[in-house]
Amino acid sequence: MPRARYHLASYLESTAAHAPNRVAVIDPGGRAVSYGELDDAAGRLAAFLRTNGVHEGARVGVMMRKSVNAVTAIFGVLKAGATYVPVDPQAPLERARKILMDCGVSALCVDDKLVSVLDAMSDESRPATIVVSGEGAIGERSARCISWDSATALAPLPHDLNRGTSGLAYILYTSGSTGMPKGAQINHVAASSFVEWATETFSPTAEDRFSSHAPFHFDLSIFDLYVAIKHGASVHLIGEELTGAPRALAQFIADRDITVWYSTPSALTLLGEHGRLDRLPYRGPRVALFAGEVFPVKHLQRMTRLWPASSWYNLYGPTETNVCTFAHIPLPVPEDRTEPYPIGVPCSHCEARLLLDDGAPAAEEGLLYIAGDPVFEGYWNRPDVNARVFRLIDGKRYYNTGDVVRVDSHGEFIFLGRRDRMVKRRGYRVELGEIEHALYRHPRLREVGVVSMEDETGVRIIACYAGDEPGPSIVELKQFASREIPVYMVPDEFRAFDRLPSTSTGKMDYQQLKSWLGAPAGRANGRPGART
């Protein structure tokens, strides 16, 4: 049955129309705005963007820390009919600049503390309009910069109930194996199909208090923002200071009495390990959701004991489809269980197929393909990659997730691993090739091979290199890497060799490299077909 399709801005407009006084968003500092206020401010920003050349379909960068203004900026862009491109405020500025240039943003909403991202851009390549949030000095860059107050001074753009849903809502950049991040284009049909599915599945209400733990450039934020706002619930923004301080975060969750939690397993593991949750009267959110990576059972077990009152779900899906399969976790998690939980069954808003490498249907184990409303529109300006990731089957466009799964005896999917060189770290996708590209820019490294190894604490990234003697120190290599790539991609270890191994065809021999590092052969990186 065809589902209702919505423009994301309509979720806010509809709630603001019938419940203007309810609290919409509370930022890390405790500043709260009502739905009426949020809608008004976003409408004003939209009017400003429209009068400054931001037309329908234009891209607008949002490079802001978690704040009420950041949420306002996102809805301002959506109301203007444009596409928002959230950029990690903690990313190296060079990476942020590449992303903004890649999709040619016509405007940028940016925190005062982050305006230096403009420095590396030539005057012509800078966005035509730059809205600066915050009171900080912005120096000589000011020609195109305008203050937040000035950008929200116009009368708000009126609500529009007839917006189309085929346009792009946002572009999320993920790690790219060639060294350049790829922008996954998500339209309103795709985004709202997920919001509607989540509505059916988790029955949110206006009384719910949602956590917003994931940053806005991470697809988990789509749930936090739009599912909450559709239902008139409150969104509790969690800033970087709190994500890095588990005890304070645990206290925050209890004080705000969060009822819907969504994060990576890594974040929950830290909370369970260091948050001292057992000392708080809080018994857990109504719904606890996790996604982004495999949750080691030992840690899941501990968290479910600390939050025994919650309904637990494992959500699965790449940025390109958002959540496409899900599994309920029945409690208690058995003491003797070591197998990770399945990623579950396909969500009702999409279709899944398992195919072998040659495209033939797989009986029990194969690559997971997804079709239907939630599938993205391809990567921005990457026809080469787009041609590879889609496959037309029975007139439907299927996306190849690249994840190898097996069907268990209950008909649920079990995640086995990947055939390529993508790994998950803290829920983020990391293409090992992107790290290699970054390290190759170091003047003293001749050869670089990056591998991942898994142990009970998670994935470790190890960069092996050969280069001029004396080589750079590990301190220097880490510092160099962190200027080129986000900190979650910086290798855990650096290992120097005289030369790196190559295969008979002259390619880097990663299996050999791993064996040099002492990995059990054929096991690392969850290679399918090598189950133990």
Next chain:
Amino acid sequence: MVRDEIKAKLRAYILTHYLRGEHESNLRDNTPLRTSGIIDSLGTIELVSFIENTFGIVLEAHETGVEHFDRIDDLAALVDRKLSARG
């Protein structure tokens, strides 16, 4: 505990956990740790936990902000202050 002893414990921990294989001399008291990618947010949480357990002190969230908690010098000064305050 004297400041140098505190620094030695911190240095040994950081070298083993975040700079495996590095020569001790390359990790200086003023080497930025967090603003330079040597320790990420997860590592910081582990480091805070190590400091609390090793020195028997409690660090508040505001004390571990990156501005004042980035170098061995900063860390040791904070530990020292906490230990003296405890008496």
